[in-house]
Amino acid sequence: MTRKQRRLTMIGGSLAVLAVAAALVLNAMRDSIVFFSTPSMVAEKHISAGKRFRLGGLVQPGSLQRGDNLAVSFSVADGSATLPVSYKGILPDLFREGQGVVAEGALDASGTFRADTVLAKHDETYMPKDVADALKKQGHWKDDYGKKPSASAAPQPTQGAMR
Amino acid sequence: MIAEAGHYALVLALALALIQSTVPIAGARWGDVALMNVARSTALAQLLFAAISFTALVSLHVTSDFSVVNVYENSHSLKPLIYKITGVWGNHEGSMLLWVSILALFGGLVAAFGNNLPLSLRAHVLAVQAWIASAFYLFILITSNPFLRIANPPIEGRDLNPVLQDIGLAVHPPMLYLGYVGFSISFSFAVAALLEGRIDAAWARWVRPWTLVAWIFLTLGIAMGSYWAYYELGWGGWWFWDPVENASLMPWLAGTALLHSAVVMEKRNALKVWTILLSILTFSLSLLGTFLVRSGVLTSVHAFATDPTRGVFILLILCIFIGGSLSLYAWRASALKQGGLFAPISREGALVLNNLFLTTACATVFIGTLYPLALEVLTGDKISVGAPFFNLTFAPLFVPLMVAVPFGPLLAWKRGDLLGAAQRLTAAGVMALIAIALLWAWTYGGSTLAPLAIGLAVFVIAGAFTDLAERTGLFRVPLGTALRRARGLPRATWGSAFAHAGVGIALIGIVCETTWNSEHISTMRPGDVAKVAGYELKLDDMVQRKGPNFREMIARFTVDLDGQKLSVMTPSKRNFTTRESSTTEAALLTRGASQLYISLGDATADGAIAVRIYHKPLVLLIWWGPVLMAFGGMLSLSDRRLRVGAPKPARALRGLQAAE
Numbered sequence: 001m002t003r004k005q006r007r008l009t010m011i012g013g014s015l016a017v018l019a020v021a022a023a024l025v026l027n028a029m030r031d032s033i034v035f036f037s038t039p040s041m042v043a044e045k046h047i048s049a050g051k052r053f054r055l056g057g058l059v060q061p062g063s064l065q066r067g068d069n070l071a072v073s074f075s076v077a078d079g080s081a082t083l084p085v086s087y088k089g090i091l092p093d094l095f096r097e098g099q100g101v102v103a104e105g106a107l108d109a110s111g112t113f114r115a116d117t118v119l120a121k122h123d124e125t126y127m128p129k130d131v132a133d134a135l136k137k138q139g140h141w142k143d144d145y146g147k148k149p150s151a152s153a154a155p156q157p158t159q160g161a162m163r
Numbered sequence: 164m165i166a167e168a169g170h171y172a173l174v175l176a177l178a179l180a181l182i183q184s185t186v187p188i189a190g191a192r193w194g195d196v197a198l199m200n201v202a203r204s205t206a207l208a209q210l211l212f213a214a215i216s217f218t219a220l221v222s223l224h225v226t227s228d229f230s231v232v233n234v235y236e237n238s239h240s241l242k243p244l245i246y247k248i249t250g251v252w253g254n255h256e257g258s259m260l261l262w263v264s265i266l267a268l269f270g271g272l273v274a275a276f277g278n279n280l281p282l283s284l285r286a287h288v289l290a291v292q293a294w295i296a297s298a299f300y301l302f303i304l305i306t307s308n309p310f311l312r313i314a315n316p317p318i319e320g321r322d323l324n325p326v327l328q329d330i331g332l333a334v335h336p337p338m339l340y341l342g343y344v345g346f347s348i349s350f351s352f353a354v355a356a357l358l359e360g361r362i363d364a365a366w367a368r369w370v371r372p373w374t375l376v377a378w379i380f381l382t383l384g385i386a387m388g389s390y391w392a393y394y395e396l397g398w399g400g401w402w403f404w405d406p407v408e409n410a411s412l413m414p415w416l417a418g419t420a421l422l423h424s425a426v427v428m429e430k431r432n433a434l435k436v437w438t439i440l441l442s443i444l445t446f447s448l449s450l451l452g453t454f455l456v457r458s459g460v461l462t463s464v465h466a467f468a469t470d471p472t473r474g475v476f477i478l479l480i481l482c483i484f485i486g487g488s489l490s491l492y493a494w495r496a497s498a499l500k501q502g503g504l505f506a507p508i509s510r511e512g513a514l515v516l517n518n519l520f521l522t523t524a525c526a527t528v529f530i531g532t533l534y535p536l537a538l539e540v541l542t543g544d545k546i547s548v549g550a551p552f553f554n555l556t557f558a559p560l561f562v563p564l565m566v567a568v569p570f571g572p573l574l575a576w577k578r579g580d581l582l583g584a585a586q587r588l589t590a591a592g593v594m595a596l597i598a599i600a601l602l603w604a605w606t607y608g609g610s611t612l613a614p615l616a617i618g619l620a621v622f623v624i625a626g627a628f629t630d631l632a633e634r635t636g637l638f639r640v641p642l643g644t645a646l647r648r649a650r651g652l653p654r655a656t657w658g659s660a661f662a663h664a665g666v667g668i669a670l671i672g673i674v675c676e677t678t679w680n681s682e683h684i685s686t687m688r689p690g691d692v693a694k695v696a697g698y699e700l701k702l703d704d705m706v707q708r709k710g711p712n713f714r715e716m717i718a719r720f721t722v723d724l725d726g727q728k729l730s731v732m733t734p735s736k737r738n739f740t741t742r743e744s745s746t747t748e749a750a751l752l753t754r755g756a757s758q759l760y761i762s763l764g765d766a767t768a769d770g771a772i773a774v775r776i777y778h779k780p781l782v783l784l785i786w787w788g789p790v791l792m793a794f795g796g797m798l799s800l801s802d803r804r805l806r807v808g809a810p811k812p813a814r815a816l817r818g819l820q821a822a823e
Contacts, residue, residue: 003504006504006505006507009507010507010515013507013516017519017520017560018523020559020560021523021524021527021556021560024527024555024556024559024560025530025531027555028531028551028555028556029552031551031555032548032549032551033546033547033548033552034546034547034548034549035544035545035546035547036545036546036547054545054547066767069685069686070684070685070686070764070773089684090684090764090765090773090775091765093397093744093745093746093747104547
């Protein structure tokens with residue numbers, strides 16, 4: 001083979017692999033991407049039952065109920081709307097009423113959000129970033145979430161969403 | 164006093180770095196030996212001052228000097244000594260100081276062991292190294308000074324994030340940084356080669372050991388981080404495709420590709436331009452990782468603080484270094500001479516294929532990690548790209564790579580014989596088929612994909628040993644001769660066999676853990692028994708205990724297998740009063756390579772407790788694989804032909820040995 005032919009083989013091979021990779025990426029993008037919504041966005045957009053998304057907001061104080069065999073239900077609120085959430089399993093260490101939470105799952109026919117993952121994990125100064133941004137946008141951001149003895153005003157995540 | 168000394172040492176290190184980044188280059192331009200030698204002394208002095216600065220911060224943390232903001236925010240006088248030390252890098256400022264200290268360490272190592280490098284190359288390499296160092300010293304001094312004082316010192320500190328109060332913090336970040344920052348050496352060599360417009364096989368002989376060192380640390384660092392997440396977070400997961408994990412995986416993939424392309428360059432003087440590009444990309448991805456983790460654009464356990472100025476500053480560093488080096492590459496790469504010829508079916512061709520798949524896999528991870536950020540900036544939509552995306556893109560790209568792995572070492576340089584290699588791999592293929600058949604029969608009706616994946620892993624492992632057997636003539640010549648030949652094999656050959664086998668072993672662990680993992684989640688009361696994978700776990704009692712800076716509730720489980728008492732497991736839940744937060748300490752029981760895993764949830768009002776119990780078959784292989792890879796890397800590194808600073812082969816006889 002000449003140098004040119006060899007080079008063409010290489011380039012052809014590389015392009016083939018890249019094309020396959022691009023196809024894989026596009027295919028995966030279509031099926032496996034999850035959008036983030038707040039309860040009021042859910043109310044506006046009429047997300048259909050069964051479609052997976054991430055729900056973020058504050059855990060409504062007083063809404064947490066523990067049922068049999070680790071079944072849990074609580075409400076997620078963002079100031080203008082609330083959405084009931086049901087979950088089965090162990091809640092993260094720092095899940096608390098009145099604090100931010102992100103849950104992943106889908107709505108069922110009755111309009112309850114069935115979560116299969118609850119990603120809340122934050123300490124006393126931290127809210128999940130998605131929730132903080134959404135709340136700020138709606139004007140419900142309370143500055144004292146970010147209050148820290150150090151001077152900086154921004155909320156200080158020290159620890160983040162983990163499963 | 165100590166804080167000021169540390170701060171001052173850091174300023175001096177910056178000044179030295181600025182000298183080191185200019186004077187040697189001017190010296191190289193004018194051919195002035197004295198000016199070029201400035202690089203060596205400044206690099207060593209810079210290391211000294213960076214070390215002083217780092218030691219100062221460590222001693223501030225050890226003595227709990229709460230008049231320093233960094234100590235106040237991340238330490239507590241009651242914290243055990245080991246966490247006082249590791250807490251130094253458990254926060255943004257301290258971890259950046261560790262980053263530059265390691266950078267200075269690598270610069271110092273090049274200066275100390277680079278005596279037989281061409282003088283102008285050494286001057287250029289150290290100068291480029293100093294550019295990076297200057298940027299990060301400036302970053303620390305301007306935006307994240309760890310030595311800031313508080314006007315009215317408080318009596319007690321705010322304590323370290325409890326999740327980080329673990330031995331993992333002592334090992335994981337330094338390892339990872341040694342890996343990240345280690346790639347700066349190959350980057351500096353690449354930029355130096357572009358600046359000089361000259362590159363030869365000696366260059367690759369220099370770059371390869373440094374890349375290997377960085378790669379070994381990065382491999383261990385990632386594995387360690389994964390194991391830490393596995394036992395500390397209490398969810399039993401070991402890889403979440405979290406952006407921060409991806410940020411460390413990308414340099415690893417690119418670095419692995421670099422390691423292989425550097426072999427081609429060293430042995431065959433081909434793929435020069437590509438190797439240079441990979442060196443640049445690998446370190447760029449390390450910088451990107453630092454940016455993603457440190458800028459706060461991502462929220463994760465690794466993001467210590469969000470401060471917009473820091474993000475912008477790191478973004479600026481990122482743009483200057485990545486943009487600058489890539490422009491330099493575009494401008495100068497054509498000046499580098501093209502390398503040797505080779506057929507597509509050859510050792511070189513196999514290594515190109517390896518590079519192709521690794522970089523493509525790296526690109527898919529890159530897209531999956533950055534696409535959500537880009538989309539949020541452009542449209543404001545928030546999306547998350549999680550495990551399904553990566554499973555659908557990364558896995559299909561890794562399968563052909565794994566199939567190809569055993570073939571590579573069996574092909575000859577320049578022109579290989581694919582059929583011959585396939586024949587020699589027959590035994591490995593048969594072993595893989597037997598493994599598939601046995602597993603499929605054993606788990607009849609279960610997953611079909613898992614036996615196939617394990618068969619692939621068996622093929623990779625058996626293939627690695629086929630290579631060794633072929634070279635030593637095992638089974639063909641008397642055992643004594645084979646052993647003698649085995650001893651004579653270059654260590655690098657052993658190294659690559661072990662590293663390749665490590666990939667297969669990790670794959671077995673991954674497949675077994677994800678497919679045959681059994682879990683049991685329920686609320687239990689003292690006296691209750693849970694049955695998981697043949698084990699009987701009885702909750703005996705729950706006791707309260709007080710630790711140095713926390714209170715904990717310990718549950719005691721008796722583990723029985725076939726009616727025989729096996730062991731006692733004690734998972735606990737810790738409450739850290741200072742931060743009002745709690746952590747879950749999982750209990751692990753290792754049985755061979757499998758583990759039983761118990762972690763606790765919340766206690767209910769009536770005295771029961773939520774419990775998660777997992778049985779994870781062969782889970783430890785997931786981490787033994789990378790350890791074996793790193794061991795292979797170390798074997799390679801100890802090969803005298805590759806030893807850092809080793810001159811050209813001393814004896815001509817070595818040239819007669821089979822190339823690995």
